[in-house]
Amino acid sequence: MMNYMNDLNGLYEKALNLEFLTAEEGLFLFKEAPLTNLMHVADELRKKQVPHGKVSWQIDRNVNTTNVCIANCKFCNFYRIPGHAEAYITTMDTYREKIQETLKWGGDQLLLQGGHHPDLGLKYYTDTFSAIKAEFPEIRLHTLGPPEVAHIAKLEKMTHHDVLSALKAAGMDSLPGAGAEILVDRVRRLVSNGKCGAQEWLDVMAAAHQLNITSSATMMFGHVETLEERFEHLIKIREVQSRKPETANGFLAFIPWTFQDVDTLLTKIRGVQNLTTGEEYIRMIAISRIMLPNIKNIQASWLTVGKKVAQICLHAGANDFGSIMLEENVVSAAGAPHRFTYKSMQDAIREAGFEPQLRNQEYKWRELPSDIEEQVINY
Numbered sequence: 001m002m003n004y005m006n007d008l009n010g011l012y013e014k015a016l017n018l019e020f021l022t023a024e025e026g027l028f029l030f031k032e033a034p035l036t037n038l039m040h041v042a043d044e045l046r047k048k049q050v051p052h053g054k055v056s057w058q059i060d061r062n063v064n065t066t067n068v069c070i071a072n073c074k075f076c077n078f079y080r081i082p083g084h085a086e087a088y089i090t091t092m093d094t095y096r097e098k099i100q101e102t103l104k105w106g107g108d109q110l111l112l113q114g115g116h117h118p119d120l121g122l123k124y125y126t127d128t129f130s131a132i133k134a135e136f137p138e139i140r141l142h143t144l145g146p147p148e149v150a151h152i153a154k155l156e157k158m159t160h161h162d163v164l165s166a167l168k169a170a171g172m173d174s175l176p177g178a179g180a181e182i183l184v185d186r187v188r189r190l191v192s193n194g195k196c197g198a199q200e201w202l203d204v205m206a207a208a209h210q211l212n213i214t215s216s217a218t219m220m221f222g223h224v225e226t227l228e229e230r231f232e233h234l235i236k237i238r239e240v241q242s243r244k245p246e247t248a249n250g251f252l253a254f255i256p257w258t259f260q261d262v263d264t265l266l267t268k269i270r271g272v273q274n275l276t277t278g279e280e281y282i283r284m285i286a287i288s289r290i291m292l293p294n295i296k297n298i299q300a301s302w303l304t305v306g307k308k309v310a311q312i313c314l315h316a317g318a319n320d321f322g323s324i325m326l327e328e329n330v331v332s333a334a335g336a337p338h339r340f341t342y343k344s345m346q347d348a349i350r351e352a353g354f355e356p357q358l359r360n361q362e363y364k365w366r367e368l369p370s371d372i373e374e375q376v377i378n379y
């Protein structure tokens with residue numbers, strides 16, 4: 001394989017041939033390529049990888065199983081320690097009410113996640129998923145994340161494979177790429193020491209892919225990581241995807257998003273602020289498209305960067321706008337202020353010059369329900 005270090009045109013060509021750029025090559029492009037060139041290369045790659053040219057989006061609701069957590073992540077304002085007055089475990093009555101609303105508002109999925117509760121083992125999750133599926137077989141469960149799976153495996157002294165098999169049998173449809181932050185242990189020790197390490201996150205995903213559980217991958221950046229560590233993260237994700245069984249989807253999407261810093265411990269104690277500019281985010285989207293030629297969908301995080309920057313990302317390699325998130329409590333608790341409705345989401349995509357296409361978690365098209373109701377409550 002040729003090494004095109006310090007040769008921008010050679011690197012553009014290598015990227016356009018869908019070859020794997022090294023971390024050094026990617027970093028050189030990220031730092032040195034003019035923004036318009038980087039966007040152009042990523043846009044060409046989007047057209048190759050997603051030739052239908054539409055921008056997909058989704059309607060789902062982020063519901064939390066529990067806010068009790070012992071992981072103590074320094075960027076998280078959502079969790080409560082065990083025994084706290086505001087601690088909760090969501091009941092079936094609440095799930096029922098939230099699912100009925102989700103269906104009424106056109107949604108087809110719960111993104112179901114929560115904290116690392118010290119007393120909730122595998123049975124709690126399998127019982128919950130089975131009960132939801134028994135009552136609402138049409139609702140898809142995009143649930144947990146590698147750190148929660150690793151936590152359950154430790155509590156139960158089981159393998160990732162066996163935990164995931166049981167969760168899948170109980171109704172887990174797909175595994176979100178949550179809790180990746182930056183997949184480098186130096187960073188994880190500083191921001192999320194109580195969560196699984198980088199290798200375990202990757203191992204859980206590899207086990208999910210072996211079981212043909214579709215997943216996504218994320219990156220939360222803009223805190224204590226170096227640029228080199230962002231590229232280490234991208235390459236680790238790419239390597240796991242390269243090892244997935246041919247018939248499995250593996251990572252169907254990659255979603256980079258920025259650290260939200262309002263009132264977090266990371267900001268209050270360490271003075272860490274998210275200084276990511278709009279241009280830097282657009283570069284990260286473009287470089288994600290370039291560095292991950294084996295992941296088809298790149299999602300722009302409108303929730304953390306806002307509508308305008310996310311719209312530009314659609315011309316910089318992104319082909320997906322994610323969900324309107326009928327409910328979201330975790331990232332919002334650290335300051336993400338942006339909101340979309342099913343109407344404004346489609347308007348934003350059209351304004352950016354693309355045709356919006358509603359999809360499900362497997363990136364299969366959905367018809368927008370004709371009797372959809374506008375969400376009327378604020379949570």
Ligand code: SF4
Nearest residue numbers: 069071072073076115
């Ligand atoms: S991000 Fe998740 S694991 Fe970390 S403290 Fe918050 S709820 Fe717990």
